[in-house]
Amino acid sequence: MGSLTGADQPGDPSTIPRIVGIGASAGGLAALEQFLEQIAPGNDLAYVIVQHLDPTQKTLLAELLQQATKLPVREAENGMRVEPDSVYVIPPNTELTVVDGVLHLATPAEPRGFRLPINILFSSLARDQGERAIAVILSGMGSDGTLGLQAIRALGGL
Structure with a gap:
């Protein structure tokens, strides 16, 4: 990969x-x-999906979702640059953030049961994208995602 210049x-x-x-x-x-x-x-x-997954099991989420869309669906990898018209899914037992349009994976800081991976992603999108950030919660129980949605909204995102 060459050096980045200008735009x-x-x-x-x-x-x-x-x-x-x-x-x-x-x-x-x-x-x-x-x-x-x-x-x-x-x-x-670009679409970045965080689903509450069993941290001890391999997931077929990318393969299953690929059957539902014409867009390429990939499991997120650390350091992967986000591309338009693409779908990225969180791997098990990770936290996913976006910085400068690049995906970053980390080992969860909280023990299982206390993790809020949707808040973590949405909060990073608020910081990275500001008013360009978009967040969608499709299903769930509890409040995971609420603080991240508030952060996005506070910066003018959707």
Whole structure:
């Protein structure tokens, strides 16, 4: 990978696609599929999905969601640059954030049962995208996502 110059500098909003953060509970597969079925390629948005997953199990979420959309669906990897017209899903037992349009994975700081991965993603989107951030909660119980939604809204996002 070469060096970045001019408009390609990290953090330049013109080079980072608008990101839609999507939160769903463990039982939210059907809602995620229905959402993705409605998305046509060419809208230049990127979609980052955080679902509450069993941290001890491998997930087939990317493969299952790929059947619902024409957009490429990938499991997020640390350091992966977000591309428009793409879907990224959180791997198990990780926290997912976005900085300068790049995905970052970390080991959860909180023990299982106290984790709020949707808040973590949405809060990072608020910091990274500001008024360009978009957040959607499709399903769930509890309040995971509420603080992140408030952070996005406070900066003028949707």
